[in-house]
Amino acid sequence: MILLLCINGRNSILPTPFNVYALMKRYTRSDNVPGKVVIVGGGIAGCAAAISARKAGARVVVLERTDMLLGGANRAGRMNYNGKMILAEECKAMGVGEVHQALESITLHRGNIVDEEHAYIYNTAVAEPTIRRLLRDRGVELQFYKLVNKVFVEKGRFRAVAARSSSPVQGDAFIDATAGYGGVNNCRKYGAGCVMCVYYRCPTFGNRVSIATLAGAPELARYRADGTPGLMSGSTRLYKDSLDPDLQAELKAKGAVSVKLPAEMVDHSHQGKIGEIRTSRQLERLNMVDIGSCVMCVALHPMPLDQLRKLPGLRNATVEDPLGGTIGGNSVGKLSMAPRDDTLRVQGFHNLFVAGEKAGPGTGVDETISSGVLAGFNAARVAVGEEPLVLPTGTAIGDLVHFSGELMQTREGLGQGCSAGHGLYFERMKQLGFYTTDVAAIRARVEKAGVKDIFARTP
Numbered sequence: 001m002i003l004l005l006c007i008n009g010r011n012s013i014l015p016t017p018f019n020v021y022a023l024m025k026r027y028t029r030s031d032n033v034p035g036k037v038v039i040v041g042g043g044i045a046g047c048a049a050a051i052s053a054r055k056a057g058a059r060v061v062v063l064e065r066t067d068m069l070l071g072g073a074n075r076a077g078r079m080n081y082n083g084k085m086i087l088a089e090e091c092k093a094m095g096v097g098e099v100h101q102a103l104e105s106i107t108l109h110r111g112n113i114v115d116e117e118h119a120y121i122y123n124t125a126v127a128e129p130t131i132r133r134l135l136r137d138r139g140v141e142l143q144f145y146k147l148v149n150k151v152f153v154e155k156g157r158f159r160a161v162a163a164r165s166s167s168p169v170q171g172d173a174f175i176d177a178t179a180g181y182g183g184v185n186n187c188r189k190y191g192a193g194c195v196m197c198v199y200y201r202c203p204t205f206g207n208r209v210s211i212a213t214l215a216g217a218p219e220l221a222r223y224r225a226d227g228t229p230g231l232m233s234g235s236t237r238l239y240k241d242s243l244d245p246d247l248q249a250e251l252k253a254k255g256a257v258s259v260k261l262p263a264e265m266v267d268h269s270h271q272g273k274i275g276e277i278r279t280s281r282q283l284e285r286l287n288m289v290d291i292g293s294c295v296m297c298v299a300l301h302p303m304p305l306d307q308l309r310k311l312p313g314l315r316n317a318t319v320e321d322p323l324g325g326t327i328g329g330n331s332v333g334k335l336s337m338a339p340r341d342d343t344l345r346v347q348g349f350h351n352l353f354v355a356g357e358k359a360g361p362g363t364g365v366d367e368t369i370s371s372g373v374l375a376g377f378n379a380a381r382v383a384v385g386e387e388p389l390v391l392p393t394g395t396a397i398g399d400l401v402h403f404s405g406e407l408m409q410t411r412e413g414l415g416q417g418c419s420a421g422h423g424l425y426f427e428r429m430k431q432l433g434f435y436t437t438d439v440a441a442i443r444a445r446v447e448k449a450g451v452k453d454i455f456a457r458t459p
């Protein structure tokens with residue numbers, strides 16, 4: 001008799017009662033055609049994975065905890081800047097540019113804050129419906145209000161996952177794209193408390209749960225300079241109309257503005273809480289970006305309103321996100337990564353992959369799309385009995401996956417982070433000659449590495 005393990009949200013491992021197995025069979029009888037990929041987490045990484053798995057011929061279902069796709073990317077907006085552009089162009093050259101192109105189709109501006117160049121700023125007000133349409137048009141099944149908190153695993157093979165009060169969803173391969181933000185318990189323990197960020201909304205939809213962790217995979221976190229687990233989100237968002245009229249007009253025209261702060265208002269200690277994603281020059285400025293739904297203040301730590309309103313141009317400032325950030329905190333993330341190989345398969349599991357922030361210390365829209373497309377492609381391959389692909393390190397995406405995997409081996413490595421926008425990995429991109437704004441050269445490099453249009457092929 002097959003011993004099936006049912007692992008529930010309280011981390012207990014129980015032999016599955018016969019009736020649960022029978023229930024799974026009953027609800028999944030029509031799913032017996034091989035090639036089904038189940039993605040848990042509908043953030044930008046889960047969405048990119050879904051598109052890529054569909055292109056590779058799989059049937060795809062995305063289970064998302066909230067009522068919306070895109071997770072943190074609902075308040076991001078800035079993509080393609082600095083080394084991120086290389087990742088975007090490589091994805092397109094490898095045959096899976098759909099998510100980038102959808103976000104580029106809603107570009108609001110092409111402005112830059114200090115230390116960044118060639119950014120696209122997508123309109124966060126319409127990003128979610130744009131991506132939702134893309135996924136539905138491509139035949140991806142989307143299920144919302146599904147906080148997955150049970151996994152069914154047999155000898156290292158995932159068989160099914162289930163959300164609270166829902167029937168198990170069976171699959172041939174699975175992707176954990178649940179990232180590492182929140183929930184309320186962690187924001188209380190490692191932050192200032194729940195600051196009601198508008199994208200995760202844990203009090204309403206429940207705390208994040210990782211299916212890799214549920215199944216027993218080790219859970220890695222990044223640590224702040226003072227040793228506290230998890231990093232704080234590195235920006236605050238304000239209502240556009242609450243800015244001084246001159247600033248509003250400048251932002252409307254340019255899309256992005258950096259204004260030098262008086263020395264007494266600069267707090268470099270903030271860097272230790274948010275990681276490598278902001279430069280010193282950004283911390284010395286008020287960096288504002290019109291992201292459509294609001295104005296993102298990059299590198300600005302939430303603070304009491306009276307203090308915020310002393311900053312240049314902000315005498316009427318009102319906070320849009322995080323709603324409760326004026327208590328001096330932000331959402332806490334980077335709390336959950338799973339050790340994996342260069343195919344993004346989780347160590348110890350045959351058919352479980354990770355994507356996005358769950359896959360390593362790489363953070364950012366373009367970085368998480370890149371790992372998403374690789375995880376989706378590989379899950380589709382394993383779902384039909386094929387070997388997963390390792391991207392050559394002659395491509396920036398292959399190098400990023402490999403290098404961030406190496407960083408995950410040590411706490412010090414994890415601490416350095418891995419963003420193509422700034423810091424260690426952007427410097428590495430320059431040293432290795434990946435960084436160029438010549439799109440033809442990027443395409444030629446992908447072709448030379450033998451992976452041109454690789455993601456456009458079915459296994």
Ligand SMILES: Cc1cc2nc3c(=O)[nH]c(=O)nc-3n(C[C@H](O)[C@H](O)[C@H](O)COP(=O)(O)OP(=O)(O)OC[C@H]3O[C@@H](n4cnc5c(N)ncnc54)[C@H](O)[C@@H]3O)c2cc1C
Binds near residue numbers: 040042071077146
């Ligand atoms: C406020 C903010 C601003 C940012 N700005 C920028 C920017 O300007 N440029 C840039 O490049 N990057 C930016 N980033 C970083 C970038 O947005 C993130 O790195 C990226 O969106 C992470 O994507 P993800 O899919 O890995 O994770 P997430 O967006 O966290 O998605 C994870 C998803 O999984 C779901 N989930 C969790 N557990 C479960 C479960 N058990 N069952 C079902 N669903 C589950 C969650 O609800 C969520 O939708 C920003 C991030 C934030 C938070």
